[in-house]
Amino acid sequence: MSNQKLFNVAVVGITGAVGEQIIRLLAERNFPVQELKLLASARSAGKTIRFKDRDITVQEATPESFQGVEIAFFSAGGDVSKALVPHAVTAGAICIDNTNAFRMDPETPLVVPEVNIDKINGHQGVIANPNCSTIQMVAALKPLYDRYGISRIIVSTYQAVSGAGSRAIDEMLRQSKQVLDGNEVAPDVLPVSSLPVKHQIAFNAIPQIDKFLDNGFTNEEMKMIKETKKIMDDESLEVTATCVRIPVVYGHSESVYVELKQDFDIDEIKRLLADAPGIVLVDNPAEQQYPLATEAAGKTDTFVGRVRRDLSNPRALNMWIVSDNLLKGAAWNAVQIGEYIAIEQ
Amino acid sequence: MSNQKLFNVAVVGITGAVGEQIIRLLAERNFPVQELKLLASARSAGKTIRFKDRDITVQEATPESFQGVEIAFFSAGGDVSKALVPHAVTAGAICIDNTNAFRMDPETPLVVPEVNIDKINGHQGVIANPNCSTIQMVAALKPLYDRYGISRIIVSTYQAVSGAGSRAIDEMLRQSKQVLDGNEVAPDVLPVSSLPVKHQIAFNAIPQIDKFLDNGFTNEEMKMIKETKKIMDDESLEVTATCVRIPVVYGHSESVYVELKQDFDIDEIKRLLADAPGIVLVDNPAEQQYPLATEAAGKTDTFVGRVRRDLSNPRALNMWIVSDNLLKGAAWNAVQIGEYIAIEQ
Numbered sequence: 001m002s003n004q005k006l007f008n009v010a011v012v013g014i015t016g017a018v019g020e021q022i023i024r025l026l027a028e029r030n031f032p033v034q035e036l037k038l039l040a041s042a043r044s045a046g047k048t049i050r051f052k053d054r055d056i057t058v059q060e061a062t063p064e065s066f067q068g069v070e071i072a073f074f075s076a077g078g079d080v081s082k083a084l085v086p087h088a089v090t091a092g093a094i095c096i097d098n099t100n101a102f103r104m105d106p107e108t109p110l111v112v113p114e115v116n117i118d119k120i121n122g123h124q125g126v127i128a129n130p131n132c133s134t135i136q137m138v139a140a141l142k143p144l145y146d147r148y149g150i151s152r153i154i155v156s157t158y159q160a161v162s163g164a165g166s167r168a169i170d171e172m173l174r175q176s177k178q179v180l181d182g183n184e185v186a187p188d189v190l191p192v193s194s195l196p197v198k199h200q201i202a203f204n205a206i207p208q209i210d211k212f213l214d215n216g217f218t219n220e221e222m223k224m225i226k227e228t229k230k231i232m233d234d235e236s237l238e239v240t241a242t243c244v245r246i247p248v249v250y251g252h253s254e255s256v257y258v259e260l261k262q263d264f265d266i267d268e269i270k271r272l273l274a275d276a277p278g279i280v281l282v283d284n285p286a287e288q289q290y291p292l293a294t295e296a297a298g299k300t301d302t303f304v305g306r307v308r309r310d311l312s313n314p315r316a317l318n319m320w321i322v323s324d325n326l327l328k329g330a331a332w333n334a335v336q337i338g339e340y341i342a343i344e345q
Numbered sequence: 346m347s348n349q350k351l352f353n354v355a356v357v358g359i360t361g362a363v364g365e366q367i368i369r370l371l372a373e374r375n376f377p378v379q380e381l382k383l384l385a386s387a388r389s390a391g392k393t394i395r396f397k398d399r400d401i402t403v404q405e406a407t408p409e410s411f412q413g414v415e416i417a418f419f420s421a422g423g424d425v426s427k428a429l430v431p432h433a434v435t436a437g438a439i440c441i442d443n444t445n446a447f448r449m450d451p452e453t454p455l456v457v458p459e460v461n462i463d464k465i466n467g468h469q470g471v472i473a474n475p476n477c478s479t480i481q482m483v484a485a486l487k488p489l490y491d492r493y494g495i496s497r498i499i500v501s502t503y504q505a506v507s508g509a510g511s512r513a514i515d516e517m518l519r520q521s522k523q524v525l526d527g528n529e530v531a532p533d534v535l536p537v538s539s540l541p542v543k544h545q546i547a548f549n550a551i552p553q554i555d556k557f558l559d560n561g562f563t564n565e566e567m568k569m570i571k572e573t574k575k576i577m578d579d580e581s582l583e584v585t586a587t588c589v590r591i592p593v594v595y596g597h598s599e600s601v602y603v604e605l606k607q608d609f610d611i612d613e614i615k616r617l618l619a620d621a622p623g624i625v626l627v628d629n630p631a632e633q634q635y636p637l638a639t640e641a642a643g644k645t646d647t648f649v650g651r652v653r654r655d656l657s658n659p660r661a662l663n664m665w666i667v668s669d670n671l672l673k674g675a676a677w678n679a680v681q682i683g684e685y686i687a688i689e690q
Contacts, residue, residue: 152657152658154499154602156501156587156600158503158550158589158591173525176521176525177525180518180521180522180525191633192633195633196633197632197633197634199633199637199639200637200639203592203593203594203638203639204593204637204638204639205503205591205593205598205637205638206637207598207600207635207636207650207651207665208633208635212630212631212633215653215654215656216630216651216652216653216654217653217656225656225657238657238658239657240602240655240656240657240658240661240663242501242600242602242651242663242665244503244598244600246503246550246591246592247548247591247592247593248548248549248550248592249548253550253552253589255501255552255587255589255600257499257585257587257602285557285561286557287542288536288537288540288541288542288544288553288557289542290552290553291552292544292545292549292550292551293548293549293550294544294545294548294549305552306552306561306587307561308560308561308562309560309561310585311560311562311570311585312497312583312584312585313497313583313585316585318585318587320552320587
């Protein structure tokens with residue numbers, strides 16, 4: 001980055017999969033860090049974590065942790081964000097929150113840089129990072145929205161277990177081995193660790209991510225519906241989602257049906273996608289090329305393919321959107337926001 | 346079955362996963378078999394296969410194999426059906442064909458007993474069994490179609506590897522072990538064994554089942570679109586499909602968005618589904634109950650859940666449909682048709 005001002009940065013929730021990736025990306029991107037404070041629960045305090053050429057001692061995250069902090073990344077769960085973000089804001093930090101705590105707060109910008117980076121100007125100290133499954137979808141749909149308008153989105157997801165944390169990854173791999181060895185499995189994390197009923201994820205597809213609401217949708221599905229409207233700044237946008245966990249480690253895939261407001265040219269759509277920031281078009285059926293979770297894993301881009309005109313509705317098309325849920329879906333989107341903040345200061 | 350007439354029955358393609366299930370179901374259902382002829386390629390001729398208390402020697406399937414056969418089940422691929430079904434019909438057999446060879450032939454009824462068993466009356470010697478992913482969907486949608494009318498269906502599938510045959514099952518399990526052991530994988534079957542490019546299926550989601558057409562859809566997707574219209578006998582029905590292979594052994598899952606022609610009552614929809622033949626409603630979000638591939642495997646029913654009113658379109662709903670692709674999706678649907686034929690004779 002050309003900006004030479006350096007920032008005191010804090011990362012809250014450094015033992016989780018997303019926190020780890022944030023620290024890695026801050027180093028890799030050469031984020032303008034003056035001092036880096038690594039914060040976690042009391043249990044992890046005292047550990048040391050390598051950042052570039054330094055060893056940094058993890059401290060317990062408390063309301064007093066944010067004195068002098070200018071940019072704080074939060075990724076330790078909604079309850080921690082609700083408790084500590086206000087203290088960080090009072091201390092003068094700009095908080096980039098990766099939890100659900102402030103996403104639908106009308107005062108809080110919900111930002112995917114490729115879509116609405118201009119919204120960071122209106123922040124009141126907190127900028128929310130959307131849910132993983134929403135981010136990749138809106139990033140891919142934004143060029144279509146701008147060119148043609150979008151009236152309806154119907155999405156079915158194929159979500160990786162890493163979205164449910166490292167215990168879910170361990171469980172899926174352990175269960176897979178148990179099934180292969182002909183042994184019984186005893187699910188204890190997925191679909192929702194805090195709920196009583198568990199289901200086998202190995203060699204299965206579980207149509208539940210997060211808790212159910214009275215309307216029959218899950219929280220995850222409602223996040224996709226509400227966050228998409230907020231990020232696109234369009235309450236008239238009609239969105240339906242079905243969110244499904246499948247036995248993949250990293251990388252959410254999405255089957256998306258989109259109705260546009262105008263007639264369109266499918267080749268122009270592909271060109272728009274190929275030229276869009278953060279989007280890689282992988283769409284060559286003749287060569288059997290399309291986005292795959294295993295190939296998106298570890299990458300910061302969003303991959304789009306299977307782009308085809310719908311046969312029944314002349315204003316609709318189908319597409320397949322894949323991205324690493326821990327990177328563009330979480331850590332990378334947060335660090336991107338951080339980079340924009342650093343430039344603006 | 347109360348019908349006491351016995352039939353000379355042939356099964357063509359008895360070494361495949363579906364053929365095996367047909368033989369098992371004929372025994373289990375006590376199908377009125379007089380003589381059972383087991384036919385396969387020359388390579389398998391001479392093997393013996395147990396059927397009830399008899400050992401039956403497999404014979405090579407040839408144009409002459411069908412003398413005296415009254416009901417013949419074909420499940421040895423489209424090319425074998427195209428070559429041999431006409432000879433079987435000439436010999437007087439009623440052929441129940443599980444391949445794609447005759448499905449879209451206007452003379453051939455395409456039958457899912459719960460939907461259009463009346464069509465078997467018009468057969469010209471061949472009755473086609475639809476594609477697995479179509480069968481479970483139309484079985485679940487039929488009660489809604491009859492009560493409210495359906496204008497549009499948008500489906501995304503989560504399909505088991507057994508749909509691509511036993512080599513695909515072996516590959517998926519082998520790859521899973523390789524990944525768990527930290528070894529490289531070398532895909533050589535999926536997504537389509539006859540095409541040059543292979544992709545890893547273990548811990549992945551592959552948005553290709555069967556070959557691509559020029560319109561960007563795959564054959565599997567076009568089967569769902571065309572077969573659904575034919576089975577529902579409604580060319581005005583708008584259908585879109587995205588078909589995806591996931592690492593599940595048995596049981597296809599489907600995320601289905603349905604637009605009805607009338608306003609509806611969601612509780613009545615659930616009652617219609619609960620009462621429908623061949624359908625089991627598994628839909629209790631409060632208890633985290635919904636259909637799962639691992640629980641549908643080995644069962645002949647189609648399981649439906651996650652039934653919920655769409656929030657954006659008052660005439661639409663979403664549902665999750667799961668069934669064993671080798672049973673209701675293939676062998677059981679074929680044997681059901683056979684049972685109706687046996688009763689009619």
